[in-house]
Amino acid sequence: MAKIIKNTTPRQDGFYMPAEYAPQEKIWMIWPERPDNWRQGAKPAQAVYAEVAKAISVFTPVTMLASARQYQNCRCHLPEHIRVVEMSSNDAWCRDMGPTFLMNNQGERRACDWKFNAWGGLTDGLYFSWDADDLIAGKICELEGIDRYRLGNFVLEGGAFHVDGEGTVLTTKMCLLSSGRNPGLSKKQIEEKLCEYLNCEKVLWLKDGIDPDETNGHVDDVACFVRPGEVACIYTDDSSHPFYREAQEACRFLEEATDARGRKLKVHKVCLTKKPVLMEGAETIDVTGEAVERKNGELCIASYLNFLITNDGVIVPQYDDENDPLALHQIREIFPEKKVVGVRTREIVYGGGNIHCITQQQPLPLKQENK
Amino acid sequence: MAKIIKNTTPRQDGFYMPAEYAPQEKIWMIWPERPDNWRQGAKPAQAVYAEVAKAISVFTPVTMLASARQYQNCRCHLPEHIRVVEMSSNDAWCRDMGPTFLMNNQGERRACDWKFNAWGGLTDGLYFSWDADDLIAGKICELEGIDRYRLGNFVLEGGAFHVDGEGTVLTTKMCLLSSGRNPGLSKKQIEEKLCEYLNCEKVLWLKDGIDPDETNGHVDDVACFVRPGEVACIYTDDSSHPFYREAQEACRFLEEATDARGRKLKVHKVCLTKKPVLMEGAETIDVTGEAVERKNGELCIASYLNFLITNDGVIVPQYDDENDPLALHQIREIFPEKKVVGVRTREIVYGGGNIHCITQQQPLPLKQENK
Numbered sequence: 074m075a076k077i078i079k080n081t082t083p084r085q086d087g088f089y090m091p092a093e094y095a096p097q098e099k100i101w102m103i104w105p106e107r108p109d110n111w112r113q114g115a116k117p118a119q120a121v122y123a124e125v126a127k128a129i130s131v132f133t134p135v136t137m138l139a140s141a142r143q144y145q146n147c148r149c150h151l152p153e154h155i156r157v158v159e160m161s162s163n164d165a166w167c168r169d170m171g172p173t174f175l176m177n178n179q180g181e182r183r184a185c186d187w188k189f190n191a192w193g194g195l196t197d198g199l200y201f202s203w204d205a206d207d208l209i210a211g212k213i214c215e216l217e218g219i220d221r222y223r224l225g226n227f228v229l230e231g232g233a234f235h236v237d238g239e240g241t242v243l244t245t246k247m248c249l250l251s252s253g254r255n256p257g258l259s260k261k262q263i264e265e266k267l268c269e270y271l272n273c274e275k276v277l278w279l280k281d282g283i284d285p286d287e288t289n290g291h292v293d294d295v296a297c298f299v300r301p302g303e304v305a306c307i308y309t310d311d312s313s314h315p316f317y318r319e320a321q322e323a324c325r326f327l328e329e330a331t332d333a334r335g336r337k338l339k340v341h342k343v344c345l346t347k348k349p350v351l352m353e354g355a356e357t358i359d360v361t362g363e364a365v366e367r368k369n370g371e372l373c374i375a376s377y378l379n380f381l382i383t384n385d386g387v388i389v390p391q392y393d394d395e396n397d398p399l400a401l402h403q404i405r406e407i408f409p410e411k412k413v414v415g416v417r418t419r420e421i422v423y424g425g426g427n428i429h430c431i432t433q434q435q436p437l438p439l440k441q442e443n444k
Numbered sequence: 445m446a447k448i449i450k451n452t453t454p455r456q457d458g459f460y461m462p463a464e465y466a467p468q469e470k471i472w473m474i475w476p477e478r479p480d481n482w483r484q485g486a487k488p489a490q491a492v493y494a495e496v497a498k499a500i501s502v503f504t505p506v507t508m509l510a511s512a513r514q515y516q517n518c519r520c521h522l523p524e525h526i527r528v529v530e531m532s533s534n535d536a537w538c539r540d541m542g543p544t545f546l547m548n549n550q551g552e553r554r555a556c557d558w559k560f561n562a563w564g565g566l567t568d569g570l571y572f573s574w575d576a577d578d579l580i581a582g583k584i585c586e587l588e589g590i591d592r593y594r595l596g597n598f599v600l601e602g603g604a605f606h607v608d609g610e611g612t613v614l615t616t617k618m619c620l621l622s623s624g625r626n627p628g629l630s631k632k633q634i635e636e637k638l639c640e641y642l643n644c645e646k647v648l649w650l651k652d653g654i655d656p657d658e659t660n661g662h663v664d665d666v667a668c669f670v671r672p673g674e675v676a677c678i679y680t681d682d683s684s685h686p687f688y689r690e691a692q693e694a695c696r697f698l699e700e701a702t703d704a705r706g707r708k709l710k711v712h713k714v715c716l717t718k719k720p721v722l723m724e725g726a727e728t729i730d731v732t733g734e735a736v737e738r739k740n741g742e743l744c745i746a747s748y749l750n751f752l753i754t755n756d757g758v759i760v761p762q763y764d765d766e767n768d769p770l771a772l773h774q775i776r777e778i779f780p781e782k783k784v785v786g787v788r789t790r791e792i793v794y795g796g797g798n799i800h801c802i803t804q805q806q807p808l809p810l811k812q813e814n815k
Contacts, residue, residue, distance in 0.1 A: 157586055
């Protein structure tokens with residue numbers, strides 16, 4: 074029913090990763106609960122995850138994974154049309170722990186099940202252990218009857234790369250060349266791995282992300298493809314903004330870049346928050362020694378770019394910041410054909426991510442597989 | 445996606461329980477693990493559950509539910525074509541904890557989610573607690589996108605009744621009138637509940653089952669429908685057999701009975717084991733105070749009637765008993781159109797049940813529901 078495919082790669086088998094703007098069958102999320110990462114026993118975060126799930130479900134069915142302990146609580150906080158499925162995890166970032174779904178030209182689906190090590194393992198990972206997280210991609214594939222490539226020796230997270238669905242990968246050197254992931258592999262070897270498993274021809278290497286201490290610079294806070302040949306990128310001309318340098322560099326890089334098909338990219342600039350979002354209420358987070366400690370006043374990684382494109386909708390973070398309406402306006406101009414919906418997600422940022430980080434899309438099959 | 449239906453009943457909504465011999469989409473099972481019910485850390489039982497799952501999967505897809513702790517071990521003990529899904533439970537009897545699936549004349553599906561209390565609750569239940577078990581039916585329905593009727597105040601297990609799919613229920617007074625289930629309801633009220641929720645017109649009340657101390661006499665060790673108008677029933681003329689009286693009484697009752705359509709039942713007699721199966725190796729079962737203690741030499745409930753009818757197959761218990769071939773022969777004569785397969789399940793009997801007890805069929809929908 075759901076096999077682990079050995080001895081071949083997606084490229085060899087004719088499977089590639091569809092872009093986020095390709096038709097989606099469902100969105101996977103994981104219900105947050107660990108009290109040593111989330112404020113106030115994760116209750117405020119749970120409320121926001123529920124809001125995100127509801128916003129997505131207008132456009133695409135959502136399945137929320139919840140631990141045995143949290144199953145009933147999760148079930149009663151979500152409307153009936155959102156499916157809740159029991160699954161254990163170490164934390165709640167389905168972009169990074171979930172499978173990377175693939176498709177072939179016949180519309181059949183497979184997936185990549187990357188090794189997950191909590192964004193850096195024992196070198197600079199964010200918690201220990203990550204055993205349950207590393208099983209999630211496989212469990213999802215098994216649930217769905219989708220065969221997968223298991224890369225037990227290659228560490229990667231879904232938030233570390235974007236694809237345009239036409240041969241181009243977008244990522245950052247800060248993340249993919251970090252010492253906590255695949256220190257034994259050269260940049261060239263990592264590039265080959267990406268191209269082989271996402272079935273792409275060209276990797277665009279941004280230099281830095283904006284969260285060196287969290288995910289080591291996941292690209293999904295910085296830039297993404299919005300359609301073939303076009304990207305969105307964070308931007309500010311306020312040189313005092315903490316992300317000024319990274320935003321400026323990323324925009325410049327992308328404005329010079331060409332994709333796998335030789336197109337010069339069109340770059341849509343998206344603002345940053347006017348004021349930096351800083352950690353508050355960290356004293357309500359448990360200290361267990363198993364997760365990186367959060368401190369009041371620390372800079373949080375609030376990026377409007379961490380949105381999810383999901384069928385006819387785009388779900389965009391809002392921070393109660395002066396620039397919230399501007400971000401929505403800019404993103405609406407990028408996607409005139411879609412409904413752009415803001416959700417207030419400051420609480421998720423306090424936990425280290427945002428809407429894109431907590432979701433994973435499963436593409437719509439062109440034909441029905443055996444289940 | 446999957447709702448709890450309130451204020452109506454299956455009968456009012458036109459849903460009924462299909463017979464076991466109706467077309468099935470899949471079979472649900474639960475991986476055994478509790479060391480205070482199963483011998484030797486449940487390892488021998490796990491091997492036998494795997495054999496049963498493999499035998500079924502020749503005819504019908506199988507999903508095995510396994511706890512987070514046992515997920516990987518379960519996955520590696522089963523062939524890839526058997527789906528493994530994480531789900532917590534207190535023990536491994538999917539007949540009794542799983543949903544009772546219903547169907548309407550358009551081929552849409554729903555389910556009954558009975559209250560489960562470990563076969564008698566605090567009165568004479570077999571373990572404490574049963575909280576995870578009582579959630580299983582709902583979780584399965586949620587996984588499958590199937591709406592359900594939740595009977596939070598009516599205790600029942602799937603092994604306590606059979607239906608012929610044409611208006612008749614078969615059960616036992618010993619079980620359904622037991623003091624640990626629904627002591628506040630009269631026989632008439634229970635009969636009304638069965639008829640309303642299984643959408644039947646007539647209840648055939650056998651007096652006793654053969655396991656008063658386990659399930660209080662589940663009918664699925666005694667008799668079952670094999671097609672409309674025909675039943676199979678345990679039988680022996682050896683008056684020294686421990687189940688002699690119950691088998692004789694059950695056969696006589698059924699030979700006199702008429703079903704909901706007024707047909708006199710044809711009764712197929714199925715032998716019992718030549719020698720009683722007695723508990724062995726109980727010293728390798730943990731004693732925790734949470735589960736009923738098993739003792740060497742106790743009579744085990746070994747019945748050939750606890751088979752599963754599953755599409756073109758019938759999976760039948762075998763006990764390394766002199767009568768094993770006779771039982772297979774008799775059941776083959778009952779089902780000349782099906783493949784009758786024996787599996788050695790002595791180990792499951794040591795845990796308190798058999799093939800029918802550990803399986804639950806999900807009928808094949810006539811049309812595809814929304815998932």
